[in-house]
Amino acid sequence: MSLSEFSIIEEFFTSKSNAGLCPIVGIGDDCAVLDVPADKQLAVSTDTLVEGVHFLPKSDPELLGHKVLAVNLSDLAAMGATPAWASLAITLPSIDKAWLSLFSKGFFSLAKRHSLQLIGGDTTRGPLSITVNIMGLLPKHQRLTRAGAQLGDGIYVSGFIGNAGLGLKNARAGGFDARDKDLLSYLKPNPKITLGQALLNVASSCIDISDGLSADLNHILKASGVGATVWHEELPLTHSVRQNIEEVGDVLWPYSTGDDYELCFTMPDAAYKGIQEKLAPYQISKIGVIERQKGLRIKMATGEVATLNKGYDHFNVE
Amino acid sequence: MSLSEFSIIEEFFTSKSNAGLCPIVGIGDDCAVLDVPADKQLAVSTDTLVEGVHFLPKSDPELLGHKVLAVNLSDLAAMGATPAWASLAITLPSIDKAWLSLFSKGFFSLAKRHSLQLIGGDTTRGPLSITVNIMGLLPKHQRLTRAGAQLGDGIYVSGFIGNAGLGLKNARAGGFDARDKDLLSYLKPNPKITLGQALLNVASSCIDISDGLSADLNHILKASGVGATVWHEELPLTHSVRQNIEEVGDVLWPYSTGDDYELCFTMPDAAYKGIQEKLAPYQISKIGVIERQKGLRIKMATGEVATLNKGYDHFNVE
Numbered sequence: 300m301s302l303s304e305f306s307i308i309e310e311f312f313t314s315k316s317n318a319g320l321c322p323i324v325g326i327g328d329d330c331a332v333l334d335v336p337a338d339k340q341l342a343v344s345t346d347t348l349v350e351g352v353h354f355l356p357k358s359d360p361e362l363l364g365h366k367v368l369a370v371n372l373s374d375l376a377a378m379g380a381t382p383a384w385a386s387l388a389i390t391l392p393s394i395d396k397a398w399l400s401l402f403s404k405g406f407f408s409l410a411k412r413h414s415l416q417l418i419g420g421d422t423t424r425g426p427l428s429i430t431v432n433i434m435g436l437l438p439k440h441q442r443l444t445r446a447g448a449q450l451g452d453g454i455y456v457s458g459f460i461g462n463a464g465l466g467l468k469n470a471r472a473g474g475f476d477a478r479d480k481d482l483l484s485y486l487k488p489n490p491k492i493t494l495g496q497a498l499l500n501v502a503s504s505c506i507d508i509s510d511g512l513s514a515d516l517n518h519i520l521k522a523s524g525v526g527a528t529v530w531h532e533e534l535p536l537t538h539s540v541r542q543n544i545e546e547v548g549d550v551l552w553p554y555s556t557g558d559d560y561e562l563c564f565t566m567p568d569a570a571y572k573g574i575q576e577k578l579a580p581y582q583i584s585k586i587g588v589i590e591r592q593k594g595l596r597i598k599m600a601t602g603e604v605a606t607l608n609k610g611y612d613h614f615n616v617e
Numbered sequence: 618m619s620l621s622e623f624s625i626i627e628e629f630f631t632s633k634s635n636a637g638l639c640p641i642v643g644i645g646d647d648c649a650v651l652d653v654p655a656d657k658q659l660a661v662s663t664d665t666l667v668e669g670v671h672f673l674p675k676s677d678p679e680l681l682g683h684k685v686l687a688v689n690l691s692d693l694a695a696m697g698a699t700p701a702w703a704s705l706a707i708t709l710p711s712i713d714k715a716w717l718s719l720f721s722k723g724f725f726s727l728a729k730r731h732s733l734q735l736i737g738g739d740t741t742r743g744p745l746s747i748t749v750n751i752m753g754l755l756p757k758h759q760r761l762t763r764a765g766a767q768l769g770d771g772i773y774v775s776g777f778i779g780n781a782g783l784g785l786k787n788a789r790a791g792g793f794d795a796r797d798k799d800l801l802s803y804l805k806p807n808p809k810i811t812l813g814q815a816l817l818n819v820a821s822s823c824i825d826i827s828d829g830l831s832a833d834l835n836h837i838l839k840a841s842g843v844g845a846t847v848w849h850e851e852l853p854l855t856h857s858v859r860q861n862i863e864e865v866g867d868v869l870w871p872y873s874t875g876d877d878y879e880l881c882f883t884m885p886d887a888a889y890k891g892i893q894e895k896l897a898p899y900q901i902s903k904i905g906v907i908e909r910q911k912g913l914r915i916k917m918a919t920g921e922v923a924t925l926n927k928g929y930d931h932f933n934v935e
Binding site for chain 1: 641642645646647648649650651652653655658659660661662663664665666667668669670671692693695696698702704705706708736737738739741742743744746748750752753755757760762763764824825840
């Protein structure tokens with residue numbers, strides 16, 4: 300006898316995260332019931348990953364379990380929120396116990412690290428896709444948003460840019476090498492939860508880099524009603540990404556690749572000086588400045604300026 | 618130029634529900650931010666509908682927009698919760714403005730009726746499927762759950778059973794007739810929100826009938842650690858469903874059909890007498906009794922007893 304929908308949920312997804320805020324009613328009823336502490340607000344986000352669009356066919360299920368949660372945690376990081384609860388809606392062509400076991404291993408390993416509780420889900424039959432709905436907590440009246448960047452604010456990014464895009468390129472070329480750090484950036488992103496928390500009440504705007512630096516920074520610019528110049532030479536690039544720029548012959552390549560899940564944020568120079576030491580572990584780079592003139596300008600050392608007012612689009616770009 | 622992901626969300630899904638609890642941050646940032654009133658708990662549920670599994674290919678988009686929200690509202694109804702917020706994750710093979718316009722019309726028409734606010738979403742490319750994550754509010758320390766049915770409690774259902782299943786059968790047979798009330802039951806279910814609210818603090822257990830009466834009542838029995846007898850002749854059946862039973866020659870047919878989205882609940886007879894008048898608009902029928910002996914028994918007028926310990930299963934049944 301094949302497994303029923305109900306035993307899937309029970310077997311693979313019940314009570315594996317034992318840290319964090321326990322739901323009053325958890326998995327197994329029509330709804331979960333949650334108590335939001337009186338001094339907190341709820342931050343909520345949803346992201347879907349579809350096979351063949353957001354991840355390659357026959358992806359490693361354990362890495363996929365990690366990634367689907369990581370991209371949702373990254374949305375909480377961008378708001379400065381602390382992870383609390385998640386629901387998992389998983390559509391599968393058929394039941395594969397080995398696949399489910401590995402997927403749930405990857406999912407719960409990351410959930411546990413962030414004291415996140417799985418509070419519900421739905422298992423359906425169909426082409427493979429996974430939707431996570433994530434909920435985090437914010438102190439009342441505090442949050443990071445895309446709106447709020449002010450003239451003269453510095454523009455900052457954490458970590459390095461373009462590595463996940465390079466990893467995807469390597470994966471497509473068939474180069475699955477466990478020692479490939481770029482591939483690991485793509486397959487196993489590390490959401491910047493504690494960085495987001497550290498930026499609460501300090502950064503004037505924040506976003507996570509999921510669609511690519513130019514697309515995501517443009518979201519900040521649009522929401523804040525401002526423009527920006529990025530100094531190309533200040534962009535934090537690893538040797539491998541610099542090499543790839545030479546190979547493809549496109550200096551703007553790292554601006555258009557997604558999946559980095561670093562944070563991009565703005566604040567006045569004085570504010571940055573105040574928390575520079577606290578932010579040291581996150582390898583923060585100042586890459587530009589907020590300006591009155593709308594649009595995103597990339598300024599090269601040669602004095603040349605490129606305009607990048609668009610980014611990756613799920614429907615327009617393969 | 619085709620529409621971008623961002624303009625889809627903006628064009629079809631922003632600020633169309635103007636009633637209800639406004640989010641502090643709504644659609645368009647990395648997360649929505651919500652204030653849960655201090656005297657309330659949050660009820661949360663997720664349901665996915667996949668084309669070809671949960672709805673027929675080429676379904677009417679306006680009815681689909683209604684249905685995907687209705688099945689999620691029904692989960693809130695089963696907990697006694699009041700609708701507040703929802704997120705919509707929609708996966709589409711390609712952008713079809715006419716389809717999106719009709720889908721959002723159906724979705725928002727029902728959302729408005731329940732003062733529900735759309736607070737976020739994700740639009741991705743892939744085989745058509747829709748996931749809604751819904752959030753409702755409950756007074757602190759109050760909720761209906763599947764657990765709690767007690768020995769001797771009556772078993773009640775609202776409305777009629779089997780009509781949606783018959784509607785699906787008619788639709789599959791190609792009988793799209795706008796006057797077919799069974800088809801309408803299937804395509805445009807009416808979630809029993811006010812009934813669920815009326816049952817808070819009164820019913821000992823509650824579930825919505827989505828997978829079929831036998832499957833859903835079995836969930837109550839299992840969660841409550843009890844068994845039940847249902848008196849077949851008390852099942853509320855319309856003339857059309859009675860006719861279909863004769864056609865298919867299976868008296869148990871209405872127990873296995875899903876999608877009714879009526880409520881099934883339990884309570885002592887004395888409690889029912891106390892709210893019988895209040896429940897009159899919902900056409901409540903007492904169909905059986907909770908017993909110590911595990912399992913679900915269907916008792917016929919002939920004295921014959923059938924045992925139904927299983928129900929519809931997304932992976933086992935076509």
